Amino acid sequence: MDASAVDFERVQRAATAIAGVAHRTPVMTCSAIDELAGRRLFFKCENFQKVGAFKFRGAFNAIAQLSDEAATNGVVTHSSGNHAQALALAAKMRGVPAYIVMPSTAPSVKKAAVEGYGAEVIVCEPTLAARESTADAVQIRTGATFIHPYDNDDVIAGQGTAMLELYEQVAELGELLDAVVTPVGGGGLLAGTCIAARGLNSSLRVFAGEPAGADDAARSFEAGRRIPQTAPDTIADGLLTSLGERNWQIIHPIVERILTVSDDEIVAAMRLLWERAKLLVEPSSAVALAAILSRQFEPIAGLRSVGVILSGGNVDLERLPWMRGSLGIAAK
Amino acid sequence: MDASAVDFERVQRAATAIAGVAHRTPVMTCSAIDELAGRRLFFKCENFQKVGAFKFRGAFNAIAQLSDEAATNGVVTHSSGNHAQALALAAKMRGVPAYIVMPSTAPSVKKAAVEGYGAEVIVCEPTLAARESTADAVQIRTGATFIHPYDNDDVIAGQGTAMLELYEQVAELGELLDAVVTPVGGGGLLAGTCIAARGLNSSLRVFAGEPAGADDAARSFEAGRRIPQTAPDTIADGLLTSLGERNWQIIHPIVERILTVSDDEIVAAMRLLWERAKLLVEPSSAVALAAILSRQFEPIAGLRSVGVILSGGNVDLERLPWMRGSLGIAAK
Numbered sequence: 001m002d003a004s005a006v007d008f009e010r011v012q013r014a015a016t017a018i019a020g021v022a023h024r025t026p027v028m029t030c031s032a033i034d035e036l037a038g039r040r041l042f043f044k045c046e047n048f049q050k051v052g053a054f055k056f057r058g059a060f061n062a063i064a065q066l067s068d069e070a071a072t073n074g075v076v077t078h079s080s081g082n083h084a085q086a087l088a089l090a091a092k093m094r095g096v097p098a099y100i101v102m103p104s105t106a107p108s109v110k111k112a113a114v115e116g117y118g119a120e121v122i123v124c125e126p127t128l129a130a131r132e133s134t135a136d137a138v139q140i141r142t143g144a145t146f147i148h149p150y151d152n153d154d155v156i157a158g159q160g161t162a163m164l165e166l167y168e169q170v171a172e173l174g175e176l177l178d179a180v181v182t183p184v185g186g187g188g189l190l191a192g193t194c195i196a197a198r199g200l201n202s203s204l205r206v207f208a209g210e211p212a213g214a215d216d217a218a219r220s221f222e223a224g225r226r227i228p229q230t231a232p233d234t235i236a237d238g239l240l241t242s243l244g245e246r247n248w249q250i251i252h253p254i255v256e257r258i259l260t261v262s263d264d265e266i267v268a269a270m271r272l273l274w275e276r277a278k279l280l281v282e283p284s285s286a287v288a289l290a291a292i293l294s295r296q297f298e299p300i301a302g303l304r305s306v307g308v309i310l311s312g313g314n315v316d317l318e319r320l321p322w323m324r325g326s327l328g329i330a331a332k
Numbered sequence: 333m334d335a336s337a338v339d340f341e342r343v344q345r346a347a348t349a350i351a352g353v354a355h356r357t358p359v360m361t362c363s364a365i366d367e368l369a370g371r372r373l374f375f376k377c378e379n380f381q382k383v384g385a386f387k388f389r390g391a392f393n394a395i396a397q398l399s400d401e402a403a404t405n406g407v408v409t410h411s412s413g414n415h416a417q418a419l420a421l422a423a424k425m426r427g428v429p430a431y432i433v434m435p436s437t438a439p440s441v442k443k444a445a446v447e448g449y450g451a452e453v454i455v456c457e458p459t460l461a462a463r464e465s466t467a468d469a470v471q472i473r474t475g476a477t478f479i480h481p482y483d484n485d486d487v488i489a490g491q492g493t494a495m496l497e498l499y500e501q502v503a504e505l506g507e508l509l510d511a512v513v514t515p516v517g518g519g520g521l522l523a524g525t526c527i528a529a530r531g532l533n534s535s536l537r538v539f540a541g542e543p544a545g546a547d548d549a550a551r552s553f554e555a556g557r558r559i560p561q562t563a564p565d566t567i568a569d570g571l572l573t574s575l576g577e578r579n580w581q582i583i584h585p586i587v588e589r590i591l592t593v594s595d596d597e598i599v600a601a602m603r604l605l606w607e608r609a610k611l612l613v614e615p616s617s618a619v620a621l622a623a624i625l626s627r628q629f630e631p632i633a634g635l636r637s638v639g640v641i642l643s644g645g646n647v648d649l650e651r652l653p654w655m656r657g658s659l660g661i662a663a664k
Contacts, residue, residue, distance in 0.1 A: 026358045028380065047610045048360065271649070278379045278645035280612045313610035317603070323650060 004191075004246035006153045008199025011160035011192065014057070017064040018161055021093070022057050025049050025162075027169040030277035037292055040305045042177065043273075044166040047281050047313025051085040053238075054162050054189055054311050055149075059086035061158030062147045063094050071096045073143035078124075078131040080106035081238060082312055083149035088119035099144055101134045103127075150188030151244030160192030166307045167200050179205035180307040183287040184217045184258065185239035187247025189311060194254040205303070208251075208258045209291030211236045211266060217243050217251075218258040235263045235321055238284030238311065257300075259291035266290045267321045273310070283321060285310040336523075336578035338485045340531025343492035343524065346389070349396040350493060353425070354389050357381050357494075359501040359639075362609035369624055372507065372637045375605075376498040379613050379645025383417040385570075386494050386521055386643050387481075391418035393490030394479045395426050403428045405475035410456075410463040412438035413570060414644055415481035420451035431476055433466045435459075482520030483576030492524030498639045499532050511537035512639040515619040516549045516590065517571035519579025521643060526586040537635070540583075540590050541623030543568045543598060549575050549583075550590040567595045567653055570616030570644065589632075591623035598622045599653045605642070615653060617642040 025048045034040055046054035063075060074097030077087050084100045091098035098119035102111060103126035111121050124134040139146055148155065163180060170177050180197060184190045190208050197204045210217050213234030220227045220243060228242040243251075261269075270286035272293075273279045288308045291297060357380045366372055378386040395407060406429030409419050416432045423430035430451035434443060435458035443453050456466040471478055480487065495512060502509050512529060516522045522540050529536045542549050545566035552559045552575060561574040575583075593601075602618035604625075605611040620640045623629060 026360075028358075052610060274612060274649055278384060278612045280606060280610045317606055317652065318655065320649065320652075 004153055004156065004250055006156050006160075006191070006195050006250065008195055010153070010157040011164060011196050011199065014061040014154070014157040015161045015164050017061050018057055018158065021060060022161070023049050024165055027166060027173070028277060028279065032276040033272055033289070036272070039303055040175065041289075041292065042166065042170050042173075042175070042305065042307045043277065043279065044162055044169075044307060044309045045279065046162055046309060046311050047279065047285065049312070051082060051089055052312050052314045053082035053086065054159055054309070055082040055086035056089065057161050058152075058155035058158035058188055058192070059083060059147065060090040060093070062152060062154040063087070063090045063096070065154045066145060070145055073145070074098055075147045076101070076135055076138045076142070076144040077147050077149060078102070078135045079149050080110055081149075082314060084110070084114050085117065087147055088114045088117035092118045097142070097144065099138045099142060101131055101138065103131065148244070150186030151246055153246070155188050156191045156195070156247070156250070158192065159189045160196040162189070162309055163193045163196035164200070166309065167196075167204075170305070170307060175305050177204060177307045178303050178305050179207060180309065181207045181209060181288040181292055182309040183236070183239055183284050183311055184208040184210050184243070185214070185284065186241045187217065187243045187251055189309065190255065191247040191250040193309065194251050198254060206255050207291065208255055209287040210258050210260050211239055211287060212260045212262050214240050215260045218260045220248060221252070221255070221258050234266070236266055236284040236287050238282065239287065259294060259296050261287060261290040261294055265294060269293060271322050279310060280313050280315070281310050282312050282315045285312055336485055336488065336582055338488050338492075338523070338527050338582065340527055342485070342489040343496065343528045343531065346393040346486070346489040347493045347496050349393050350389055350490065353392060354493070355381055356497055359498060359505070360609060360611065364608040365604055365621070368604070371635055373621075373624065374498065374502050374505075374507070374509065374637065374639045375609065375611065376494055376501075376639060376641045377611065378494055378641060378643050379611065379617065381644070383414060383421055384644050384646045385414035385418065386491055386641070387414040387418035388421065389493050390484075390487035390490035390520055390524070391415060391479065392422040392425070394484060394486040395419070395422045395428070397486045398477060402477055405477070406430055407479045408433070408467055408470045408474070408476040409479050409481060410434070410467045411481050412442055413481075414646060416442070416446050417449065419479055420446045420449035424450045429474070429476065431470045431474060433463055433470065435463065480576070482518030483578055485578070487520050488523045488527070488579070488582070490524065491521045492528040494521070494641055495525045495528035496532070498641065499528075499536075502637070502639060507637050509536060509639045510635050510637050511539060512641065513539045513541060513620040513624055514641040515568070515571055515616050515643055516540040516542050516575070517546070517616065518573045519549065519575045519583055521641065522587065523579040523582040525641065526583050530586060538587050539623065540587055541619040542590050542592050543571055543619060544592045544594050546572050547592045550592045552580060553584070553587070553590050566598070568598055568616040568619050570614065571619065591626060591628050593619060593622040593626055597626060601625060603654050611642060612645045612647070613642050614644050614647045617644055
């Protein structure tokens with residue numbers, strides 16, 4: 001088991017590495033949603049980040065921290081999601097090769113997007129074992145460095161930079177955050193947020209929202225040990241994966257509570273963000289707001305000003321979850 | 333015929349009136365769209381404005397400029413669009429009554445939205461004559477001040493504040509705008525933009541995008557006199573109306589060119605904004621970008637940095653224009 005070596009200083013170094021490269025995404029507010037939530041919410045809009053998701057921060061930082069020698073051989077990962085595109089773009093920006101292992105079941109549009117950034121896509125069988133062995137083989141063949149989507153210190157440090165900015169941007173508005181809420185899947189964003197939050201202000205509270213259909217983090221917190229996710233079933237397709245080991249080690253002592261929400265609650269929160277705040281976010285992003293609007297959040301005292309990290313905006317515009325006949329929750 | 337008395341100072345006074353009340357909406361950039369356009373675009377995101385459209389600026393300013401005595405009797409307008417909601421909210425904020433005349437054909441959701449801000453809705457026959465006579469009757473009954481959606485000096489001055497902010501925000505990014513492009517319908521936004529642009533920088537060029545299916549402004553420019561719109565037919569439902577008289581007087585000597593675009597071009601530009609920039613905008617907003625991406629814009633020299641005012645984000649999320657079976661262009 002790897003222990004994590006991410007501390008606040010490492011998040012600050014990541015912030016220096018991504019400065020002027022990643023977008024300092026805006027923080028938005030919406031009085032209509034504040035009224036529903038009964039508190040002031042500050043949305044950190046990572047849907048406006050490069051490649052449409054916070055993942056660019058961690059991927060860019062991980063590549064930035066490689067020595068010139070290591071970087072020359074490129075990077076490899078297995079992902080069909082936002083991390084794949086983020087790593088491909090970050091590699092292109094440093095001018096090094098990227099090898100992306102994708103399951104044969106990945107949509108061709110996602111493959112094309114990664115190839116559009118100049119990365120090499122290696123297709124494998126759609127099992128975790130096949131993904132890992134294929135990535136191993138690429139590593140041996142090319143000497144590329146493996147960059148895990150979330151169980152990686154530089155990735156975690158990079159994701160933590162969103163929290164640094166959010167805190168600073170809210171302060172610029174003359175407010176002080178009482179808490180921050182992020183979605184949790186593998187735990188890269190949440191772990192980075194935890195370390196940044198502790199370094200910024202020891203009284204800043206950290207919560208996470210998690211889909212009830214992929215609730216390994218909530219079950220892990222209950223059990224006091226990491227329990228892997230099996231057979232996830234949720235519309236929040238960015239949060240299907242199991243919590244990483246080093247992510248668990250980081251978040252366990254810091255996160256106050258993991259709040260699980262149903263797909264109906266996720267879709268309702270997503271629609272609120274689209275309709276009232278005009279924020280085009282993916283279902284995984286809406287999980288944090290759904291948690292805040294849920295009954296579980298209501299009795300928690302002292303949360304007047306709450307930061308919400310909206311993780312990304314990559315959504316199929318042909319098929320929105322509230323439309324009849326979509327594959328989303330409304331059709332279930 | 334009323335001559336307009338809007339000058340740069342009046343736009344600056346409007347900026348003072350709306351400061352801290354209207355949102356200073358963000359300016360966003362998108363490298364993928366810049367590549368397509370072959371220039372640097374700066375999107376002024378009025379979809380994030382209060383009530384989801386720039387109209388709040390003009391409505392709030394018009395009410396702010398009323399004397400206490402006049403304000404007491406409230407305001408009246410005829411509109412079923414964004415101006416109706418904007419005026420209703422602005423009146424509520426000053427604590428005065430708002431009377432909104434709406435055609436019986438207006439969707440009940442729009443009526444409900446206006447009533448949600450505490451305004452009184454007066455339903456009339458769906459003709460311009462009925463709208464005007466009903467509004468006249470309300471004025472006589474209540475003593476309310478009529479606030480035209482665009483043919484009004486304080487409304488025009490208020491809309492001009494978006495240009496003031498855009499110019500300043502682009503300067504904060506270390507860039508200087510060569511030109512600005514707005515959509516044109518009644519001409520409130522465009523007229524305000526013209527006056528603000530001339531006051532800011534005499535070499536700043538102003539263009540407008542207009543739907544081919546509601547091209548009265550383009551035809552007026554060609555004829556050198558105002559030609560009213562008849563039987564408009566376009567997906568850009570915020571731009572159906574005829575150019576106002578004082579709007580025409582202001583924009584005619586300043587606007588370099590009106591560029592007309594097809595509904596197909598509007599839908600393609602809207603989809604680009606949603607997909608690549610994650611900006612949830614209504615079709616009318618996409619008209620300005622469609623004009624920039626059209627062949628007519630290509631040969632115009634010297635436009636390296638261009639501001640684009642995205643006018644609003646109020647769109648029916650059940651029925652997006654690129655979806656099969658929608659009433660949008662994709663179904664035609």
